[in-house]
Amino acid sequence: MTVKIFVLTCLLLLAGCTAQNKADTKASKLKTNENLKTKKLNANKKRSKKETASKWIHYKKKCRIPILMYHSISAGNALRVPPKQFAEEMAYLKANHYYTLTTAEAIKAFETNSLPRQKVVWITLDDAYKDNYTAAFPILKKYHLHATINYITSFNQKPNHLTLNEAKIMQHSGLVDFQSHTVQHLDLNELSTDVQMQELANSKKWLDNTFRQKTQMICYPAGRYNQTTIKLANHLGYKIGLTTNEGLACLDQGWYSLSRVRIAPGISLQTFNQLLKNGY
Template sequence: MTSSKGSTKNNETKTRESLKSKKLSINKNKVKPHKAKKWVHYKQKCRIPILMYHSISSGNALRVPPKQFEEEMAYLKANHYYTLSTDEAIRAFATNSLPQRKVVWITLDDAYKDNYTAAFPILMKYHLHATINYITGFDQKPNHLTLDDAKVMRHSGLVDFQSHTVQHLDLNELSTNVQMQELANSKKWLDTNLRQNTQMICYPAGRYNQTTIRLANHLGYKVGLTTNEGLASVDQGWYSLSRVRVAPGISQQTFATLLENGY
């Protein structure tokens, strides 16, 4: 008879082997991200739904179960939404143009491990792009994405990574010097390890102040995301963009309404 301890160890080994196999498969078969052929300029300011997710699991108000996440991604695909990358979202706001009328920017805060094990396969299945806001000081923390995980996801062409600071502290309660460290060091870590120019800062818990905005601009961030609810527009300010919170248990009709109205 196999002991429960031995059974648990075997299951953990199988899980690691499964993830390893999945990682190798993704590396060999890089998914080509969808590219819009022609952007259309609009007279009115673009208003874009920026979906806000966190953990793709269950347990509290910030966790959306995988089944619901897949149903929502399937809805986006079936209704022909174009999923923006960070660079494309910045272009949309800067030029007041869109690759097509129906667009959405999917964001996941905190970079939980289930973003890789649960959300990523769904994004791959429906060929949708998402942005993960990474807490760089948590890369070795249990239940969070490692740098290797991030590299695999980024290599797919369907995920980009942006800053969620180093330690996920309330920025509005920090001194100017500590805010600078949180913003600068997280950007440097992402720029160096992912060989990119990190363009966006997502404020932990949506907390920020005018010093945060000034420092973000000084460091080269182009946009800042809040937890203020609603569709995003540059009328709100480049560093004060609203998002659409996706709660667990909502209906598909509610999800459709959120995409249209932001609330």
């Protein structure tokens, strides 16, 4: 009888251990799966953000940067680049290992005369058209490229322009930053000092508050500005100003008079490559 009890006890203990081992194994598998899911989510999140550069290259000569100038990503006139062309150009930048700058990185590049990569480009889109969200944004996400949208702050409820919600979605992706294109998109060189001040100051204040940032760049509407504009921009805390003058940007032009590379509809990739290298 005692022997039977002893045998039964051992069997029960073995069964318990086996069950515990199975439970431990299951728990371990669940934990491993959770860890893999977490790592995958983190990896996807990192991939959705802009690629960052760890080491900057310093140069003796002043840096010359192609600042690409786009407007609407659609078709119809000389300021509209069709989505297919935009996609081909973004694919070209990716395939040829171009690093796409943020506004802050572009300012750092000029301040320090250094670049995060040997080949860089700053993509800008003026006026904040709705197709920047519907057409350009999916392409930027596909190739993990960064762009700067120059926002007309009074147009956020205007048809065919970005809504505030769309703009915030783009900003939160890490692939788009927003800078000033004034309040009403008026020719600044034709305005009084007081009105220029309102256009520059109110735009900056709105962008700072809306996107919780320190807006650093002013892009002049239609490229129109004068010396008063430059003085006011500097006084208000803008660090950099973009024109519609054509060519590669260099500090020889002045902090508030930087040139850009106009991208016209219908150009070939060969021409696009030439524009990236020479600005014309």
